[in-house]
Amino acid sequence: MLAVTLWILAAITLAVALLTLWSYEEVREASDARDRTADAIAMASTRDALLYLGATREVTLAGLPTRALTEAERASLRLQEFGALRTDPRGGELRLDGTVYRGRGAARFALQDEAGLLGLLLPTSALVDRYLESAGVRREQIGRLRDALLDYIDEDRLKRLNGAEQREYEQAGREPPPNRRPLIPGEVLRALGWSELPAGVRARLPEEATVFYSGAVNLNTAPESLLATWLPGCPQTCRTVVARRRTQPFASGLEVQTVAGVRLPGDPLIDYRVLPSDTLRMTLWGRTGAGWRIHVRFTPLADKRAPWSILAAYPVPRPSSDAPAQDPGSDLLADAAPDRP
Secondary structure, rough: HHHHHHHHHHHHHHHHHHHHHHHHHHHHHHHHHHHHHHHHHHHHHHHHHHHHHHEEEEEEEEEEEEOOHHHHHHHHHHHHHHHHHHOOOOOOEEOOOHHHHHHHHOOEEEEEEHHHHOOOOOOOHHHHHHHHHHHHOOHHHHHHHHEEEEEEEOOOOOOOOOOOOOHHHHHHHOOOOOOOOOOOHHHHHHHHHHHOOOOOHHHHHHHHHEEEOOOOEEEOOOOOHHHHHHHOOOHHHHHHHHHHHHHHHOOHHHHHHHHHHOOOOOOOOEEEEOOOOOOEEEEEEEEOOOEEEEEEEOOOOOOOOOOOEEEEEEEEEEOOOOOOOOOOOHHHOOOOOOOOO
16 A cells, blocks of 8 residues: 555656646746747837938938937038038947947847948959958969859850859759849859858858949948958058047048058049948847848938838848947837836
8 A cells, every 4th residue: 555655646746747847848938939029029120210210311421320410400511511411420320330239129230331341243353353362262263263253143154264154063063053143142152162162251251242232342331351352461451440440430542541551452532432322231130049131222312212122131140249239329229118107
């Protein structure tokens, strides 16, 4: 009888333990689901606030202002000669160089002016060569990689000297090139030979490239890791430029040359810009799960069109940066204070 009683007690204890474990897992899963839902809401709210700011604020040399001009400030600018064209920093701008900011709730975000990225919409041979060389690719490989990329992007089926078209892809057991611009930056790695780049270069390329902008480069917003594409003497020259633009953005390509003591490739007055473009890349993420990357073009003055257009949106891994998120300094990106009795 005693043995039977002990077995019953053991069974009850085991059942209680299993029930407790099951309850704990259910509570944990419910808590995770609650956090994911809260993060999704915070990311969507942060995205909408950023779209509103981008469509209603005029950028300055320092980035995207969070505060609208007062009527007095607008009147003062109108009274000044060329006042409407002034783009001097006003203070409190959101930097457009990938700086991490706090968003709504637990959301984080980073804004990147696409004019500060490696333009692969209509790349020149010289630009691709400079990028590959600055990334540490061996000189004897640069010609093959450059021609393969240009053949992948152009609309014809003519093979460059060191390039690759349908025949070369079939010989490698690969799908033929689409002969169009890449739809997202990461697609560039599908060009023949580009998947063999060093792991570090492959990881950085989707962060450093754009397929939605083509034109003058903005050295005020280019990531520090990418500046060596245009600035000789890096990393020291790159650090000098980054340190200066954080306190006082550059007003021209000529000023970059003077401060850095280098000569920029191309024409410093034509090939470089200092104001952000109308195309921005927004990256948003929460505490768990994947982040979202959104490429958006702002057109607030377009006739009979929306003030912005989404060019692409897709999930990306959550950034692994340990840098603390900065305060955006905007009520639009702050959580509303809860009502208290």
